[in-house]
Amino acid sequence: MGEGTPWQQVKNKLRVIGPGAIIAASFIGPGTISTATEAGASFGYSLVWAIVFAVITTMILQEMASRLGVVTGGGLGEAIREQFQKPFLKYSIMSLIGFSIALGCAAYMAGDLTGGALGISLLTGIPQNYIAPVIGGIILTIGLLGTYKKLEKIFITLVVIMSITFITTMIVVQPDVTEVFAGAFVPSIPAGSIVVIVALIGTTVVPYNLFLHASSAGERWKDPANLKQARLDIILTIGVGGLITAAVIITAGTVIRGYDVTGAEELALALEPTLGEWAAVFISIGLLAAGFSSAMAAPMGAAYTIGGLTGWARGFSDKKFKIIFSVIISIGIVTSAVGFEPLELILFAQALNGLILPIIAVFLLVVLNNKNKLGEYVNSLKLNIIGGLIVLITSGLGIYSLIEAVMGFIEG
Template structure:
């Protein structure tokens, strides 16, 4: 009887899962898979701590964003717009936020579609630039016909598929458990690892996810009494997302240590001695789910952001919202059809993300300290200190990403 009660409580807690799963589905894209693969192959288990750090950072920032949506009944875009009363300042803010987020989403969209297409390419042999546009058209069709709750369910299922695929693979390869714990709780920065550390954090803490979470939390809950449900949702889903990322890194460290990674598909080859013919199937399913879920979330993120800051309204029943959704997907479809390498697109998106994140994080902190907007639910001093430290860290990472991008461009030219 007691066991039945515990099971019932556990199931009841799982029912809060929703907006957080959308965020997890968003950041576990091909970029995360490729970065985690390279991290494990190059540095073994040493960089697991960076994943833990990025998870804590994500939980804190997404918690602030979801609180804005639940308490105010509007999204982060609307809150930022209403924060500034002077027309000129409001116009500049809206323009900077709107263009930067839309550009970032479009870049991620192209990389996600191409990376997701790689999953089917590994099985069928059909070129990625043929498959990627088809995936984009499927997402476009779903967007025109679906609702928020429909998308929420799809993304929860995709997170479940990725969990089963990547975590099962990690268990099968039997990693060194002691080394895993050492890498998780003993931070170190091996020579040449700083770029990978920046990338691991950058693929998890994504600017448009803050807008997406505020709006999706409002779609799901509409009372401050639901804040605890939102926090539980964040802890469970973002935690699972981090476990998936860690599973990819750990698997790569176990079977690819010392390998020079040039493509995500190498992980499938490295797993063949352990999984046999199932190696390609496992990695293909994981990549397809990662690309599809992240591309879907990117287009939603762009629509919620632009709809909010432009004061157009949000929701899948809003024509302007759907127009932004369609435009972002169309850009991804066209770009992915040209045959660009997914890693190039993803690296561009990550560099752009590094520039945008500090700006959005600062706006977020300003809004969550507005008593006229949030009343008693404004940030505590402790949370502001933590938030301030996060802004400093992501600003440093953003500057570093910019410098690296410029140097890489100069080198290529």
């Protein structure tokens, strides 16, 4: 077939996929799968709208971060460091963001490793705290020996695996399409659902992904003329990421609606009448891919953030970058080996991210209005208004997450 055929045109469009796939792979972790399973089991399809909202919010913020990287060739950390001139203000902001992101990434890392290990544990019976450090060791090796381009391909592969696993499962269980569309486009807040709504949004809109996306987009594209490609990448990959999360909600809402669940592994049992012996295999592969992808993205996010804020390191060719990457993974390996519950670790990270997200979103808006840095590619008035609304909403969610975390700690 010639280059002008419809199939060739589709292939050309798919070639833009890259940094966005890293972001999608990052936010589809075991915590997202578990939260989506709980949402579907407890509330059916009625919370699918929360994922639609979260995906749109993520696309808007990630487009800003991506545009910064493509236009300037630098990351968000570098931009924040250069934005503020007064030493006290600069170093206070750098310390706050760097500490919060590093701590959040380490907590996500441990939870993602243990959650990913659950995928293998379901099939083999081997305890998660034995498997998780092995997965961490594999990721550490990949990071130390790999390059950005190689890791990008791994992330794309993992997103494809999760798409096949979870979307196929959703189709097989034959959900009520009318109800699904109502849940997606008619927002409702059933009694007792607010905690789950906050968790669904919190697992999708992740602050370190803004640093990760700006830097990875800057590595992938070197010219503002590539902005259309970067935006198409965001729409395709983050859209698919949202569809994967929605697929889990819809599947759970179809097969275990009305049941109390504690994790995604219960979804495998409920799917046995439909998928037979393949039920456990499908869910296990999906959980392993989700844990592996998120656990690989978390230390990348920390390395890009800290490296950019301090000016120490940029990219996988830099030894200091790999040191930060290795430290975060090592913390996750040790923590997961101890045998902490993954949900506790991930909930802690979600609460921390909920607090830091609106702060980083404000700094992102400040940087994206710097004409000296971005010239004609600064935010439009419309984008600033939308960004401001996102800051207000995420601030409310962050405060709520903090209150829930404190109350949970007191009650625990």
